[in-house]
Amino acid sequence: MRPKGKNKKTLTYYFIKGKKFDIIFSSRKRVNLYNKVEIISYKHNGDLHRVWQYGYIVRETSDMLVLVNDRANVIDGDGRRWRTKEPAVCYFFKEYWFNIICMMRNHSVYYYCNLSSPYVKDEEGIKYIDYDLDVKVFPSGDKLVLDRDEFDFNKLDLQYPADLIVIIEKNLKLLLNRIDEGLAPFALGTVLNDYNLYKSQKKQTEKRFAKAKD
Numbered sequence: 001m002r003p004k005g006k007n008k009k010t011l012t013y014y015f016i017k018g019k020k021f022d023i024i025f026s027s028r029k030r031v032n033l034y035n036k037v038e039i040i041s042y043k044h045n046g047d048l049h050r051v052w053q054y055g056y057i058v059r060e061t062s063d064m065l066v067l068v069n070d071r072a073n074v075i076d077g078d079g080r081r082w083r084t085k086e087p088a089v090c091y092f093f094k095e096y097w098f099n100i101i102c103m104m105r106n107h108s109v110y111y112y113c114n115l116s117s118p119y120v121k122d123e124e125g126i127k128y129i130d131y132d133l134d135v136k137v138f139p140s141g142d143k144l145v146l147d148r149d150e151f152d153f154n155k156l157d158l159q160y161p162a163d164l165i166v167i168i169e170k171n172l173k174l175l176l177n178r179i180d181e182g183l184a185p186f187a188l189g190t191v192l193n194d195y196n197l198y199k200s201q202k203k204q205t206e207k208r209f210a211k212a213k214d
Helices: 148-157 162-181 188-213
Strands: 008-016 019-026 036-042 048-060 064-070 073-076 081-083 087-093 098-105 108-116 120-122 125-137 143-146
Touching (some): 036 064, 098 162, 098 188, 125 148
Antiparallel strands (some): 036 048, 048 064, 064 087, 073 081, 087 098, 098 108, 108 125, 120 125, 125 143
């Protein structure tokens, strides 16, 4: 699904010092309802990969953004539409080349980690480039690296630069170490605290809407 027409913008990611990659994508409607945003992912060549409607920003630090999506509508790049089955607390980073999705399922947390570019936030939503490799972490602590074959294919098909491949592999190791050491958010307390913060903020937002209607 390549962007076409006049409504194009170019987003420049300064991935590596001295080098840059320009990602072109279609303009989308602005969504800005309190802390409600779309989460939009692309592939390296600029193709739309997936859109989540919507995430709710819970908190933001100098290097991290925490969102919650609660049974969100999802649109894949090929047009397929589906809906997530459970609430998820999502951690996006400005420096690390991965994001972490913590799915609240049957009183347990399942982690799905995407190797990706650092996120960018603009008026259209939260954006990043998906780099194929994923890590699934079970409540038992067991972990599984997924889609190595897709990564190996795309690094040739989409012509990933050699420096970029090194960064992805390095960040995969950083992610696996983070999991093994139980660093946030791979600690149940961190995820639950952020999820409870979301529920509290949601109640406050609903009260504001109720007052606005009166």
